[in-house]
Amino acid sequence: MAQRIRKGDTVVVLRGREKGKTGEVIRVIKEENRVIVKDVNLVKKHVKEIPNVREGGIYEIEAPLHISNVMLICPKCGKPTRVGIRTLMEGDTLRKYRYCKKCNENIDLIREKARVKR
Ligand SMILES: [Zn+2]
Structure with a gap:
């Protein structure tokens, strides 16, 4: 199936504790049908220090959301919408x-x- 939500899209959350929040899709995890949305669905993660690599502490990271729980906000009309796919023949392309x-x-x-021309 063609991908309906892509990196860089703005989406709104439909369900769960983040319902109504909007944000930009920063990653699509295709195999799991999940997306990571910037600053949405944050969870705290305890991270151990690795000397010379990173500091330890509590970080907030975005947990993935299932793709069915978000909806694209159309960049043309600004409304949350379902996305369709269509194929057009334009000239030879x-x-x-x-x-x-x-x-x-x-x-x-x-x-x-x-x-391809025959
Ligand atoms: Zn629209």
Whole structure:
């Protein structure tokens, strides 16, 4: 399945204790269908000191959120939306776009492929 949430997207959290929070996706963990959203779902982590490498202490890190618990905020209309994928033939090039199901605008190009001429 094509990836509906990508790094750099702004998403809103739909469920859980961080419900309603928005942030930028800083990492997508494809195999687990999870995303890490900047400053959202922070957990405290105790880290041991490693001499000359890092200081020990309590750090706050972002815990991953399941992709079904976040929704993209459309960069075109600014609303939380479901993302669709559509393929368009433009000239000789096949382009795959993500689009917003609210305003129907293309969000970005995710793949393009020149058609092979026979
Ligand atoms: Zn939109």
